[in-house]
Amino acid sequence: MNILRRVFSGLLLIIGVIALNFFLLQLAPGDTAEAIAGSMGGASEELLAEIRQTYGLDKPVLSQLFIYLGDVITFDLGTSYFYNQPVSSLIAQRIGPTILLVLSAIFLSLCIGVPLGVMAAEKPSGGLSYSVTLLALVGYATPVFWSGLMFVIFFASVIPIFPVQGFEDISLRKASFFVRSLDVLHHLILPAITLAIIYLAQYSRMARASMIETLSSDYIRTARAKGLSELTVVYKHGLRNAVLPIITLAGLQFGNLLSGAILVETVFNWPGLGRLIFDAILARDYPTILGVLIISSVMVIVANMLSDMGYRLADPRILKQG
Amino acid sequence: MADLLKIENLELKFNTRHGIVKVLDNISFTLKPGEIFGVAGESGSGKSMTAMALMRLIDKKLIHSIQGKIFFRDTNLLELPEKEFRKLRGNKIAMIFQEPMTSLNPVFSIGFQITETLLLHQNLKPKEADEKAIDLLARVGLPDPKKRLKNYPHELSGGQRQRVMIAMAISCRPDVLIADEPTTALDTTVQAQIFDLLLDIQQELNTAIILITHDMGVLAQMADEIAVMYAGRIVEQGLRDQILDTPEHPYTQSLIACIPKVDVRAEAAGKPPADLSEIAGVVPPLAELSTLKGCSFAGRCPKVFDTCSTLKPPHFRLNKTQTAACHLLEK
Structure with a gap:
């Protein structure tokens, strides 16, 4: 029941997002028909009128929106002016690499950041703790495109052990699935690390603060009084509580992660949604822009729902109130 | 003596x-x-x-x-x-504390927290530990002890939580x-x-x-x-x-x-x-x-x-x- 209600409100939210994006794009300067004509090398007034009619651009804005909404429900996101392909198939080609990149970045930042923060919390004034704070500060302050470019320069010229461009090696197109997967992983390493750095910094910082607070609570003293080993006290009784705010943070940041992916994909020439929307913006390709925006809103909404459910599973106090 | x-x-x-x-x-x-x-x-x-x-x-x-x-x-x-x-x-040597409201771990069930002590110090199988935990909860006067095992601390009152703490301490x-x-x-x-x-x-x-x-x-x-x-x-x-x-x-x-x-x-x-x-x-x-x-x-x-x-x-x-x-x- 509860989940149904959430899904329903998620759907309403998506419709709202579509409408908002639609109007925002209407406000953008420039005439779409002229942009399309421009890409064909210019056109006469008659041709412009014909383009407007073909794409429905001569109708009132509101009816354009309703037509669009009606199409979206049937998964028809329109046709790209620039690629001359259905937007949905463009997105289908690109969504895989982006999800792979974003999930790897989350995985990396959680798997490295959280343990780092926990270890730092065990000795809040120790050397490791200060290193984590420093690392977090540097990581957080470094722009993604800059660290990405530095990686590209370093691994392209100094130690070329990782590929710095693209998603896979075209010469391996005919190789076995296993070899190709390894190749994709090899390509994934640098973009994923680049995207993970900022979040690694945030999660380690958050884990440290949350863990320090947790370790000073009464139930940790109880756990020690039971005779449990320090390892069990910290990683079972402590971490399970300290991880709760991190789950929330990870869900909330999924959107930021997607926007970070645009930069990373551009720097590393990663063929994902980020690059798609980047090119679409340059080409004024409104259907593609709108399509990618819709898909990313859906992904953000789904991520938030998942983190919410994760939180409910991890914290019994919330489960019962729902 | x-x-x-x-x-x-x-x-x-x-x-x-x-x-x-x-x-x-x-x-x-x-x-x-x-x-x-x-x-x-x-x-x-x-x-x-x-x-x-x-x-x-x-x-x-x-x-x-x-x-x-x-x-x-x-x-x-x-x-x-x-x-x-x-x-x-x-x-x-066991201890019970001043703050029953916060002395139990909020994310683990009562049963888990009691059996944890039992399993740690006594050579019991999980099922035996569960049974012993039920006995203990009954011993400290918690009604419906079997159902309580699955409860979480926030579902109990302060007095009940202190009883659970005592059950844990005397386990x-x-x-x-x-x-x-x-x-x-x-x-x-x-x-x-x-x-x-x-x-x-x-x-x-x-x-x-x-x-x-x-x-x-x-x-x-x-x-x-x-x-x-x-x-x-x-x-x-x-x-x-x-x-x-x-x-x-x-x-x-x-x-x-x-x-x-x-x-x-x-x-x-x-x-x-x-x-x-x-x-x-x-x-x-x-x-x-x-x-x-x-x-x-x-x-x-x-x-x-x-x-x-x-x-x-x-x-x-x-x-x-x-x-x-x-x-x-x-x-």
Whole structure:
């Protein structure tokens, strides 16, 4: 029941997002028909009128929106002016690499950041703790495109052990699935690390603060009084509580992660949604822009729902109130 | 009977911003099997610190030094390696705390938290541990114990949570149970129930209880022996009746004067109830204590005289079982 209600409100939210994006794009300067004509090398007034009619651009804005909404429900996101392909198939080609990149970045930042923060919390004034704070500060302050470019320069010229461009090696197109997967992983390493750095910094910082607070609570003293080993006290009784705010943070940041992916994909020439929307913006390709925006809103909404459910599973106090 | 727990000249010093500070000063007492030993005193007198030192639960970063001996049967607990001590902690020596609302881990079920102790110290299968946990919850008077196993702490009231804490503490039939203000956070009727439960357990398992409280009234009903602490030191110690009927230390006398008295006949006659008495002033801060030459109670003592501010009073033995640290007794 509860989940149904959430899904329903998620759907309403998506419709709202579509409408908002639609109007925002209407406000953008420039005439779409002229942009399309421009890409064909210019056109006469008659041709412009014909383009407007073909794409429905001569109708009132509101009816354009309703037509669009009606199409979206049937998964028809329109046709790209620039690629001359259905937007949905463009997105289908690109969504895989982006999800792979974003999930790897989350995985990396959680798997490295959280343990780092926990270890730092065990000795809040120790050397490791200060290193984590420093690392977090540097990581957080470094722009993604800059660290990405530095990686590209370093691994392209100094130690070329990782590929710095693209998603896979075209010469391996005919190789076995296993070899190709390894190749994709090899390509994934640098973009994923680049995207993970900022979040690694945030999660380690958050884990440290949350863990320090947790370790000073009464139930940790109880756990020690039971005779449990320090390892069990910290990683079972402590971490399970300290991880709760991190789950929330990870869900909330999924959107930021997607926007970070645009930069990373551009720097590393990663063929994902980020690059798609980047090119679409340059080409004024409104259907593609709108399509990618819709898909990313859906992904953000789904991520938030998942983190919410994760939180409910991890914290019994919330489960019962729902 | 042989001593179960014997504390000899326990001295604990902390590193603080104000330098090294003596938190516990020359604490000595013994505990016999099945005995209820009361520790009384105001906040900041070192009652809880004594308990935490016994359980070795004090944050090591704070400790500058800890001296003296704590014998449990024949082992000196202070010399025991941490790993060995963990086998006793929660098993033979257990503790219940002042804050039942926050002392249970919110994300684990009651059943999990009780069986965790059982599985750790006793050679039980998970199913046996579950059954034992149900028995324990029934023993501490929680209704519908089988259903409670699956409950989480937030679904229980404060009194129920303290019962769960007690169930956890007695799960391995401890020889020593330290109860640090176990009812402070609970309302009065529940307080009485918890004390009844502790008495039952003490009789049933022959567990010795160190009962820490600021409430002399509670000790008057429960304790066999009482130590009165002030500013990290035991200032008077003796059998319950000695402390209550013939207190020699002015601090003990003031504490006893603080027990509210209900005079039913006077009330029936329409006389207004007597005013509640209090001890003027507060326990001096730890940082000041270490620079103090004389008696730490001198600043608040109604019977203070010259010697009190210059010389720390030694413990005077009044009879076989009672001692007090006050210069008045020298005369």
